[in-house]
Amino acid sequence: MGVGGNFWDLLKPYARQEGFDFLRNKRVAVDLSYWIVQHETAIKGYTRNPHLRLTFFRTINLFSKFGAYPVFVVDGMPSPLKSQARAARFFRASGIDLSSLPVAEEGVSVKRNRAFVKNVEECVELLELLGMPVLKAKGEAEALCAQLNREGVVDACITADSDAFLYGAQCIIKRLQMNSKEPFESYHISDIEAGLGLTRNHLIAISLLVGNDHDLNGVAGIGIDTALRFVKCFSEGEILNRLHEIGRGDALVIQGSIDSEVLRSSDENSPKTKSSHCSHCGHPGSKRSHLKFSCEYCGSTAGHSCKQKLVGFKCDCSSCDLDKKEKERKKNEYWQINVCRKIALEKSFPNDEIIQMYLSSNHHETDDDPCMEWASPNNEMLVDYLTYQQHWEPSYIRQRMLPMLSTIYLRDMASTPTNDLLYGQYEFHSIQRVKIRFGHQFYVIKWKKAVNALSDPMYAIPQEPDILQISREPDESIDLLEEPNVPLVCINDGCCFLSTDEDMELVRNAFPEKVEQFLKEKELKERKSRKMKSSLQSEGTPENSESSTSRSLQLSITEFYRSSKVLCQDKREENAHGYSGGKRKEPSTRLSKSVRRRLLFD
Template sequence: MGVGGNFWDLLKPYARKEGFDFLRNKRVAVDLSFWIVQPENAIKAMHVRKPHLRLTFFRTISLFCKFGALPVFIVDGSPSLLKSRARIARYFRCSGIELANLPVPEEGVSAERNRLFSSHVQECAELVELLGMPVLKAKGEAEALCAQLNSEGHVDACITADSDAFLFGAKCIIKCFCPNSKEPFECYNMSDIEAGLGLKRKHLIAISLLVGDDHDINGVRGIGLDTALHFVKAFSEDDILNRLHEIGKGNTSQIPICIKVEDNVDGNSPNRKLSHCSFCGHPGSKKDHMKFPCEYCVTKDDEGCQRKPEDFKCDCFSCDMNRKHKEKKRLENQHTIFFHKIAEEPNFPKDEIIDMYLCNDNGYFSASDSPHIVWGNPNIEMLINFLNFHQHWEPAYVRRMMFPMISTIFLRDMTTTTVETTLFGQYEFDSVERVKMRYGYQFFVVKWKRAGVNISCKVPLKESSVQQDDAIELDEMVDLLDDFDAPEIHGDDGCSFLLTDENMDLVGAAFPAEVKRFWQEQELKRIKNSTSRSQENEKSPSPNSRSIQLNITEFYPSTKVKHRQSKQGEESSKNADSQGNGGSKMKRKMSSPDKIPKSVRRRLLFD
C-alpha cells in the first residue's frame, strides 16, 4: 500500500539496520491497522480465537517491556472519497470487472471501511487503552496522523508499512515490527533518502501523482517509476508541483528540458556528416584508402587500411557530434511524449490529493494545542474481564502474562520517586538473580517475591477455540502470534518468586545498592574461582593423573620403553625356558644308556 510502482524497492538501498536497543525510551506512533492486518491474514486459516486481540496483546507488551518503547496507537478515521473510489477500483480490477461500471461514492456508495475489520481494530484499540497506552483517532488516514506527530516532534518514529507516510511528512519509519525476530529493524530516514536520491517531500508527492497511489491507483498511464524519477529530479522541490500544473494545462513552452549532453550541442542539425570508408570505417573514401592508408589506421609497409570490426564506432569529431545530436533529439522526443501523456489526463494533477498530503491537520486537536499523549497504568481487573470474555483466558494466566509490563512500570516509577512501593500491592523486589543474554544484549534476571503466598498459575485450557488436534498447528505458528517468554516461577526456602528479564540500566537506576551488591558478589565469586584453580594447579599431580595427562611426545617414548622392556622380559623367559628344557633333555639323554657313546661307557666301566 502507498505509492505504486514498487516504491519501497526504490528506497530499500537507503534503509538502516537498527539493533535491538534502537527503540529504548523512544516514543513511537503505531498504525494499528497495518500492525494487525498482515499477521491476521497469515493466520486466518488457523482455529485461533480472535487472533487480532492475541497479537495486539503480546506485541504491545513486547514493545513496551522487551524493547523499552513508549507506543502511541493511531486508528483510522473516515476515508476520503478519493480513497473510497480507489478501493472500489482496485476491487473491480482484481475481480476482472470493467472499470467503466465503476460506481461513484458521491452517488450512494458507502465510503466507510470494511465493517468486520473496523470492529477488529476497535477491539484492539479498547485493549491497548486498558493496557494504559494512549490511543488517538485520525480524521482520515492513520499514517497521516503518524507522520504529523513525527514531523512535529511528538514522537520519534512511526511503525507503518504504508509509504504514504513520507508524503505526509514523516521523518523516520520502521516498515515492519517483528518482536520474535533476531533480525535488525529496517528503518528509513527521510534525511538518508534526500542524501541518496536527492528527493524531498514534494518530489515524492510528484512521483505518487505520476505512478499512482492509494487515492489514484492509475496515475498517468504509460509512466513508470524510473521515468517519473528522472523527470522530478530535474526540478527543485519548490518548482516541481508548479511544473506539473503547467504541463497538465498544456503550457510546455517555458519548461526547460533536462538533457545530459554537451553544452555545445544546440537544437539545430550539426554539419553534414563526412563520408566514411566502407572498408575501415574512417573518414575518407574507399578509393583513396586503396592507394594510401588513412591516418587512423596503423599499418606496416603500406599494407593499406584494416577492415573494421563488427561493433566499430568511429571516434572522429563529426561522428561524435552526430551521436550527441541524436541523443538530444531522442530525449526531446521522450519529453514530448511525457508531456503529451500528462496533458491527456483529465484534471491532472489533482489538487485535492496534493492538499491532502500537505495538510497538517490530521487529528482532533488544534495546531496550537499539543495532542493528549499520556501513558498510564493498566486497568488489571477490567483487562482480566475483557480477555476472559473475548479470549476465554483465566485470570491467573492474564496476571502472569501482564507481570513483565507491571514490573517495567514499577522500575520506571522507582527511578523518579524514593517512596518504597510494592508491585501489584503484593510483590516486592528481592534481588538480581543473574545476567542473561538475549539477541546479543545483556539483561538482568530479577527475582520478585510474594511473601507467604505460593504463586501458582495454570495455562488456560480454553485460551482459544483450539481443539486437541490443532495444538501442533498452533505451536508451529507461535512466531506469527508474537508470543513471548512468560515469567518463570521459582520456589526457594518455602517462598515463591517470579523471574523476569529487565533492562540493566533501568534496574540500576531503580535499585543502585542492590545492583552494586550483585556485581560485588560476582567479583568475589570470580576471585574465589580463580584462586581455587591456581591452588589446584600448584598441587603435585598423582601418578595416575600424571600418566593420564602425558602429552603425545611423552606418551610414545614411554610406551616404547615399556614395550621394549616387556619384549626383553619375554625373550629372557623364553631363553630360560629353552635352557631348562635343554638341561632336562640332557638329563634324559644322560639317563638313557643306549644313547651314551661307547668310549664313555668303556671309561665308566673300567674306571
C-alpha cells in the same frame, strides 16, 4: 497500500535492520489499522479474536522488551476520493467490470466496514485499559502518524503504508519480528534522499504518476521506473509546478525549454557534427587521403593502405564523441516529450485535492494538542475484559502482564524511589544472572513475594488456553504468539520467588546498589575460578600435567586417523601372533582400496 507500482521494492535497498535498543526510551506512533489487518491476514480462523490477542501481546512486547512508548492512531472518516478508490479496488479484485462502478456524489464519504470498525473499537478499549494513549485522525491514520513524526512528537512510525513518506514521515518501521536479533526493518527519508535523490515533492509526483490510495490508475503507460526517471529531471521546488503545466497542455516544456516543434525544426536545420571517416580503418578522413598522406591513428606511411578495422570497432575521436552526446541528448528529449504527451492526455491532472491532502499539516480530528500520557494499566478491569473476550484464566492474564508491570515499576523506581511493591505483592530480591537472548543481554531479576501476599494464588501457572495447532505457514512478518517471556515462578523454603528478564540499563538506574553488588560477586567468583584452575595446574606432577595437556589437545583429522590406524593395526597383529612384537602382515595388493581401508579400521 500507499503508492502503487511496487513502490516498496524501489525503497528496499535503503532498508535498515535495527536491533533491540532501536526504540529504547523513544516514542513511536502505531497505525492500529495496519496491525489489525496484518493479524487478520495471518492467523484468522486459528485463534479467538486475533486482533485482540496480538494487539495485547505486541503492545506488551513493544513497551517492556523494547522499552518504547507507543502512541496508537486510529483512522477517521475516509476522504471521498479514498472511498471511491476503495470501492474500485473491491470491484477490481472481484473481477467486476469497473464500468458498473457507481459514481459517488461529490464530497460524500463512505463509512468503513462495520466488522472492521468493531475490531478497532475493541482494540482501542483494550489499549486504554493498558494505559496507552490513543489518538484519532481526521482521515488516514498514517497521515497523523507522519505528522507527529515530522513535528518531532514521535521518533518513528509503525505502518506499512508507503504514502506516510508523502505525508512527511521521517522514519517508518515497516516490519516487526519480535523474536529476532534485528526485530525492526526501518526506512529513513534521509537515506532515500541520499540514495535516490528523491525528496517529499518528488515522492508525491511519483504517486500521482503511478497511482495511490486516492487514485488507483495514475497515468496510463507510466510505471515506477519511468516515473522515477522523469521526476528526477526536475528540482524539488519545480516538479509539482511542471506537472501542472504539462497537465494543462500549455506546452510540452522539458529541460532546456525545448518542445516537439522546436526539436523537429532543429533536426532539419542543425549542421552535422560528425566528420567523414575512412571506410577501411574507421578513423577520421577518407580512404583516398589515407593512401596518399597516411593515417595518423593507424601509423601507416604514404602510399600504403591503413589497417583494416576490427568487427565492432567504434571511433573515439572528438567528432564521434560530440555526435554520440548529441544523439543521446535528442533521444532523452524525445523520451521526455513522449512522457509529457501521456500526461497531457489525462483529464484533470494532477489532482490538486490529492496534493493538498499530502501537503496538509492538519490531520488531527480536533484542534487541541494530542494527549500523550502513559498511565498504569487498570489491572482488574483488564482481567475481566480479556476473560470475557478471550476466555483466558485470570491467573494467565496477570502472568502475561507482569513484564509490562515490572517495566513500569523499574521506571518509577529510577525516577522516584519508593517502598512500593511490584503489583502490590513482590519486592526486588536479587539479580540472578546475565541472560543473552537473540544477541541482546538482559538481567534475570528475582522477585520475592511479600509475606502478607502469600495467600494470593496469582503465582499459579496454568496451561495456555485457546492455542490451536497451525497446519500452514503464516505470514513470515508475523510471530504467531508474540508473547513476552513467561515469568518463572518457584517456591523455596516456603517463600515464593518470581524471575523476569529486564533491561540492564533500566535495572541499573532503578537499583544501582543491587547491580554493583551483583557485579562484585560475579568478579569474585571469576577470580576464585581462575585461582582454582591455576592451583590445580601447579600441584600436578610433570607426568600428570603432560598427560592432562595431551588429553586436552584436539587432534587434527589426519592425526586422528593416523593414531586410530596404528591402534587397529597393533590390535590385529596381536590377535594374529599372540604378542605385540609380531611382524606386521602387509595387506594383499590384489584387494581393492575400499576393502583394504575396511580391514585397517575393523
